[in-house]
Amino acid sequence: MTTNVTQSARLSVAPMMDWTDRHCRYLHRLMSSQTLLYTEMVTAPALVRGNALHLLDYNPEEHPVALQLGGSDPHELAQAASLGAEFGYDEINLNCGCPSDRVQSGSFGAVLMENADLVARCCQAMIDAQPVEITVKCRIGVDDQDPTQVLPDFIETVAKSGVKRFSIHARKAWLQGLSPKENRDIPPLDYDIALQMKRDFPHLHISLNGGVTTLDEAEAHLAAGFDGVMIGRAAYHAPSSVLLDADQRIFGIAKSKEAAEIVREMLPYIDWHVSQGGKLAQVTRHMLGLFQGRPGARHWRRILSQEGHKPGAGTDIVLRALEAVT
Template sequence: MLTNQDRRLSVAPMMDWTDRHCRAFHRALTGRALLYTEMVTAPAVVHGDRERLLGFDGLEHPVALQLGGSDPAQLAQAARIGEAFGYDEINLNVGCPSDRVQSGRFGACLMREPELVAECMAAIREAVAAPATVKCRIGVDDQDPEVSLFATADACAAVGIRVFIVHARKAWLQGLSPKENRDVPPLDYGLVRRLKRERPHLNVSINGGIASLDAAEALLAEADGVRLDGVMLGRAAYHEPAILGQADRRLFGEAVADIDALQAIERYRPYMAARLAEGVALSAMTRHMLGLMHGRPGARAFRRILTVEAIRPGAGLEVLDRAVEAVREAEARRDRAA
């Protein structure tokens, strides 16, 4: 069972990004961060190819399944299926602003229906022994966030939900694209801190605009007598994944050495070799690694080799070896010039 300490750092569910290969790669960098699946809709889980949608490698634990939907009975059924697959947490998406999600009456538009969210969460909680959690926005469109956030949290808390991950921005469902909704609405970290201060019995993690572990540490520090329970990294963890190699030491307080980019590749190799043997394309795995060498000599060559060569039919780990060698050579040139 996940503890409060386990939630100090999580990696956000991100569509088309945090698939099983991405999660296995991130696990090569951090043993402690809680990882999330991409959002999977409850109807897809109930009626679709479950192994394709939900299958994952045991090395990914702890890993949470994020569901999308608004039908309590269907969500309960999907949650039971997810728990049977071995997920450590079942999370409901109350934050995605895309048009497709809105048309299905789930995601961020549910911020307008806190009682329905509570019904969904009650059904999930009753269906599974794993923790049932909510990821939400602070509000949508012309809602007053001071009302909408607390209404959602209080309605869910009334049915026994204790864990909330709050993206500290409104979502504008009309007029902004999903991409713009990640940047344009202003952040309100203070409101998330207020939720924790006024509802201290809730476990509250904060998400949105957190670009570094320095920022994560600052948000986890006590301020005005309030200490948030966790931070969730999104694009920073994906585009500069090497920062996760410091997380176990810096955020979880473990007496361990940091994992650098080259070590992470060696730790990821056995997983990649196993998937290649199953017929998975190399590019399906290396696409998540393109930012790994960010800021290092040879980073551009590393990205180019993986981008161009990994998509070729039959590409294997020798492509990764060439990309790594390009970095080693660039670093050796730098050292000789120093």
């Protein structure tokens, strides 16, 4: 499928472990036809050494959809990127931002901020191996690094490999002393240095990530000069407030949808999933925040949470939960 991924990258939903699986992405795509969606991070060793190709499965309706890879071996990443291209992903993204211990022990994620030359070699290998665009998601630095020195050098070095799009999580990652959860909140945001990268490298596409929770904020960042905005937890926990108006406000097309309409559009997908032996809760856990902040939201969450795990649970439970809201 041919997709203008650069245009879609004006707004994207961040890759989030345990959250942005194929069921989540299917839901988000119903809410916005244009927003760029990302997979959870898939490690190159899992694909190349573990042959875990099921991790690449997705629904054609998810396009435009990007595959995020984790790894630090150029040859292995090139093989993994080739697999991603064969599966038809619209973009392949290298994770240089995740601070988890597991990621560090594999010498990838945020620890790669300390080795721009290696990242450039990885990206070059991925670009040479297949035709899909390679992008990078990074932090502004790690630990005691000075972002004003490290970030420009990192972007300049990696861009020489042919990478033209970067998503910058505008916080440092503290590999020592903070948990992955703390790394999402405690290091202070520095939007100014991220914006400076757009000024320093006007030919590159720079998206901002970190702390953005509303479309109002996204529009303000786009107006300030960013090419794109990537929203994470807010798009997951309160998707209606972020995604239902995104096509109209960010992309200037289509009219906004209603949350109840999305629920009804999900029913055939849920029926299909359950008929394949799947559990209702595997899908509905991503739908709990659909009515966040609206009357009846608590009843919606309660019914889905309590009933969704029961044997034989199906769309009748979803409809009952919807009645409690509407």
